[in-house]
Amino acid sequence: MSAPLVLRNRAFGAVWLGQVLTQAAARMFQVGVSWWIVAYAVHDARGLASGLFMAVCTLPAVALAPVVAGAVGRFAHRSVLRTAAALAGAASAVLALWAYLDGPPIAAVYAAGLALATCQAFFDPCLTTSVPELVDDADIETATGFELSTQSLAGLGGALLGALTVDRAGVAGLAVGCAAAYLGAALLVASARFRTTGPRADEPAATSAPTATAAPRRTLRRILAELPYVRRILICFTAANLFTTAVFVVIPLYTRSVLGGGGATVALLEASLGTGALIGAVTGARVPGRPTVAGAWCLGLMALALALPGLFAHRPVIAGCLAVAGWCAGAVSVRFVALFQRLVPPADKPGFFAVMQAVLGASLPVASLLFGFAGDLVSPRTLCLVQGIGLVPAACALALLGSRSPAPEPPAAGDAAPDRTPEPVGGER
Numbered sequence: 138m139s140a141p142l143v144l145r146n147r148a149f150g151a152v153w154l155g156q157v158l159t160q161a162a163a164r165m166f167q168v169g170v171s172w173w174i175v176a177y178a179v180h181d182a183r184g185l186a187s188g189l190f191m192a193v194c195t196l197p198a199v200a201l202a203p204v205v206a207g208a209v210g211r212f213a214h215r216s217v218l219r220t221a222a223a224l225a226g227a228a229s230a231v232l233a234l235w236a237y238l239d240g241p242p243i244a245a246v247y248a249a250g251l252a253l254a255t256c257q258a259f260f261d262p263c264l265t266t267s268v269p270e271l272v273d274d275a276d277i278e279t280a281t282g283f284e285l286s287t288q289s290l291a292g293l294g295g296a297l298l299g300a301l302t303v304d305r306a307g308v309a310g311l312a313v314g315c316a317a318a319y320l321g322a323a324l325l326v327a328s329a330r331f332r333t334t335g336p337r338a339d340e341p342a343a344t345s346a347p348t349a350t351a352a353p354r355r356t357l358r359r360i361l362a363e364l365p366y367v368r369r370i371l372i373c374f375t376a377a378n379l380f381t382t383a384v385f386v387v388i389p390l391y392t393r394s395v396l397g398g399g400g401a402t403v404a405l406l407e408a409s410l411g412t413g414a415l416i417g418a419v420t421g422a423r424v425p426g427r428p429t430v431a432g433a434w435c436l437g438l439m440a441l442a443l444a445l446p447g448l449f450a451h452r453p454v455i456a457g458c459l460a461v462a463g464w465c466a467g468a469v470s471v472r473f474v475a476l477f478q479r480l481v482p483p484a485d486k487p488g489f490f491a492v493m494q495a496v497l498g499a500s501l502p503v504a505s506l507l508f509g510f511a512g513d514l515v516s517p518r519t520l521c522l523v524q525g526i527g528l529v530p531a532a533c534a535l536a537l538l539g540s541r542s543p544a545p546e547p548p549a550a551g552d553a554a555p556d557r558t559p560e561p562v563g564g565e566r
Contacts, residue, residue, distance in 0.1 A: 151326070154322075158322040159222055161290065162315040163315075165294060168295045168407055169295075170246055170303075172304075183393075188508060190247055190505075196254070222256070224256050225252070225253050228256070230313075241308065265284065268281065270331045277475070293412055370538065372496075376531045377532075386509050391521070410460065413459065417465060446518065447520075450518065
């Protein structure tokens with residue numbers, strides 16, 4: 138039996154561990170600050186304040202998609218990853234010093250969240266694009282599973298540390314932990330060796346051969362226009378995200394208003410969600426059926442899991458429901474990112490994965506603001522029911538999409554045929 142990929146491939150292992158640290162720090166900061174707002178900093182309109190913070194944290198991935206795509210396509214991937222992690226570490230260190238010397242205003246904490254989210258908006262799609270530079274083709278799906286499990290590990294780590302750290306050490310302690318994680322990630326990425334696939338703007342050309350025959354980089358609009366099947370899938374999940382991602386606003390409100398708990402309860406609920414997502418990322422490739430059909434069933438199950446806390450306000454029930462919802466999210470992510478890795482032409486991957494993050498993230502600021510504002514008007518139990526009901530149409534749309542195979546389309550001149558690959562059956566090829 139061979140060793141796990143992260144042990145066999147030291148370069149991928151180092152970069153993967155760096156992603157674990159960056160996403161754990163980002164999630165820890167989001168969870169910790171959300172709880173700090175609800176429990177300590179704001180006394181009126183807690184829902185709107187926490188929703189606004191989550192919107193600020195999700196906005197860069199949407200607004201900066203073209204910039205991210207250009208940077209990932211133009212500069213060496215290791216340089217982008219290292220710089221993003223180092224800048225996030227510096228921003229966290231500044232906030233830690235400010236919080237230690239004098240309690241920072243809530244606007245400064247929001248600004249720090251925006252800075253960290255901006256750095257993460259560059260880091261995540263760049264790492265996804267870098268997978269072929271770190272592993273062999275036969276290991277792409279395994280590497281994708283490890284990469285997606287990072288978000289699950291981050292959710293778990295953030296759940297366990299974010300709210301508890303705020304309860305014990307305040308914003309200063311939270312920022313110190315984030316700074317250490319980001320700077321450690323920068324060192325790990327700097328130590329990894331990436332395979333050279335061609336000269337970039339910040340690297341000298343390896344040969345003086347003419348480059349006139351190189352295909353021009355296509356726009357993000359054209360990439361999605363030539364991948365209609367993939368575009369429809371992204372639309373389905375964008376609609377689903379409007380309700381699923383609201384859970385990060387609902388959890389602290391539910392904990393304080395319904396359960397009457399503290400940071401430990403937030404940690405329990407967030408850890409349940411993160412554990413389920415981690416298991417889903419590891420087992421997602423084994424879920425049988427076509428990705429769209431399996432995804433529809435997972436969304437349906439997630440709808441039930443998110444709605445039940447609106448009917449039963451008991452900690453064990455809620456923790457179990459969040460674990461199931463997390464598993465569904467993790468399993469779906471593995472299946473569809475692996476599918477996109479194979480359907481999208483290699484030259485388009487830098488732009489595609491940036492726009493994928495932007496399209497899927499487009500609903501996050503809206504969901505955060507809407508559910509945060511609604512949390513000041515209605516009970517968090519009602520918000521849970523809205524989440525579950527809202528997921529049903531997205532699940533049905535994905536199921537209908539799965540009933541049709543993607544039709545081949547004529548390729549553009551000089552380009553690989555887009556979206557011609559039939560949808561794979563099962564988790565592996």
